[in-house]
Amino acid sequence: MAIDQKLLDELERRQAEALASGGPERIAKRHAQGRLTARERLDGLYAPGTFQEFGLHAQHATRGFGMDKKSLPTDGVITGIGFVDGRPVAGFSQDFMIAGGSLGSVHAHKICELMDHAARAGMPIIGFNDSGGARIQEGVESLSGYGQVFNRNVLMSGVVPQIAVICGPCAGGAVYSPALMDFLIMTRHSASMFICGPEVIRAVTGQHTTTEEIGSAEAHARDSGNIHFIAEDDRHALDLAHQLLSYLPSNNMSEPPHRLETEVTLRDDPQIEALIPSDPKAPYDVKDIIARLTDGGEFMEVQRDFAQNLVIGFGRIDGVVLGIVANQPKVKAGTLDIDASDKGARFIRFCNIFNIPLLTLVDVPGFLPGVAQEKQGIIRHGAKMLFAYGASTVPKITVIMRKAYGGAFLAMCSRDMGADLVLAWPTAEIAVMGAEGAINIVYRREIDAAEDKAARRSELIDSYRAEFASPYQSAARLFVHDVIRPQRTRSAVSLGLRSLLSKRETRPPKKHGNIPL
Ligand code: HXC
Secondary structure (H helix, E strand, C coil): CCCCHHHHHHHHHHHHHHHCCCCHHHHHHHHHCCCCCHHHHHHHHCCCCCCEEECCCCCCCCCCCCHHHCCCHHHHEEEEEEEECCEEEEEEEECCCCHHHCECHHHHHHHHHHHHHHHHHCCCEEEEECCCCECHHHCHHHHHHHHHHHHHHHHHCCCCCEEEEECCEEEHHHHHHHHCCCEEEEECCCCEEECCCHHHHHHHHCCCCCHHHHHCHHHHHHHHCCCCEEECCHHHHHHHHHHHHCCCCCCCCCCCCCCCCCCCCCCCCHHHHHHCCCCCCCCCCHHHHHHHHCHHHCCEEECCCCCCCEEEEEEEECCEEEEEEEECCCCHHHCECHHHHHHHHHHHHHHHHCCCCEEEEEEECCECCCHHHHHCCHHHHHHHHHHHHHHCCCCEEEEEEEEEEHHHHHHCCCHHHCCCEEEECCCCEEECCCHHHHHHHHCHHHHHHCCCHHHHHHHHHHHHHHHCCCHHHHHHCCCCCEECCHHHHHHHHHHHHHHHCCCCCCCCCCCCCCCCC
């Protein structure tokens, strides 16, 4: 007995109809624009042959507007599970060629089912957003659909990693599902994202603007900080998604993909010492230091264009995945400001949720002074860094390279803020404030009375540095575990990480802390 051929033909016919999407002409048009189709995006994400689709045969529930007679195969979104590097990942991809990828009730239901599946099974979810937004013909049903998706974004937050790829239009309230996710990748030329577009802004406020100014990938990467990565095109977005997943665990109960078979390096790296300027005030690029510390110099920088005075991202040291947070002395002298604090705090919290150890590289002269910073709430925003580090229970290693002054010293994960291991270089200056400021406050009269004021000032600065700001002062009080040559940093951090991988820390039970938002 063999299966009835008619049944097989009917299956094939239905599959072919759904897979046809917008048809060959519209597909060719997309390709000509250098864009992939919704299905090609998922094909590029997953290992060949591993995608199991859920809901290929779904149909819309839209009534009225002549929609009853229309067929919308898949209802404009492809959903399913496939494998990336041998691990299952849930994916949905909105198909702009089916009713503009607009979200109706069935479309929303498919995404919600997939999200529930991902949360139950503990796998990351990636959504490709390319949509005209709420399906106008379904009215409040589509708003309800968005509500159901947003609510699941929140429920899943901290359970599995959520990644949004913005690769087409994404407007109005629709932006909030990506905004509730952990990482946003946006394509440079074909995507846009805003709550109110230029037309609405002009009609309501009279202000003239453009999509480039408020809704482009560049604007969101550089100005608003809403996105984490710019992709040159769809293929590059897939590369970035693969790279990101290679650092992340599948869920909050599992370990990140450490490569623990890698041997711990116990070799010194003299080249790192050549990167530190002899003038303690001279800037340098902290990314050069990071490249000396991570395996193969590889570092996946997150939010590269936003708040560049703080560098964040993922790397590995001797196979161990870690999140790196580093002051950048060559931008705003590495000070912490509002945007840097927001950027850092969210990243620290992400790492904590997903068991990713934190390495903090400190060279911070303080919080950025200024009227605008004070007025816009640097107190509230800076407190996020303190809160995020204080609340994190993952292994935390801090290396004080040069300046570590005042509140910013604490906000960069000092021992008292919960660092498990604090190492300082001989170049470290750890103090309540910088030498110049401190001397002016404490010794102003003495300097004024001196015959050679400049000579007396510089004498006092030197003695302040030696007596009050030297790393040995901090080491003597055990605020620093050890003062090491910079060339030993990689091996010391590597050994520290290995010894801390089994770290367990329990906190008093509570619903959640109240981070100053
Ligand atoms: C139903 C839609 C649609 C929508 C597009 N389409 N958006 N159908 N509901 N929201 C359909 C079009 O009718 C067209 O169908 C097809 O998709 C392609 O659209 P075009 O306009 O031809 O494409 P293009 O010129 O590339 O323009 C793309 C676009 C434009 C800029 C996205 O379609 C547009 O402005 N759409 C409306 C956007 C919008 O205002 N959405 C509602 C936002 S309010 P045919 O059959 O001709 O191919 C919202 C609230 C969410 O989303 C709140 C959540 C909390």
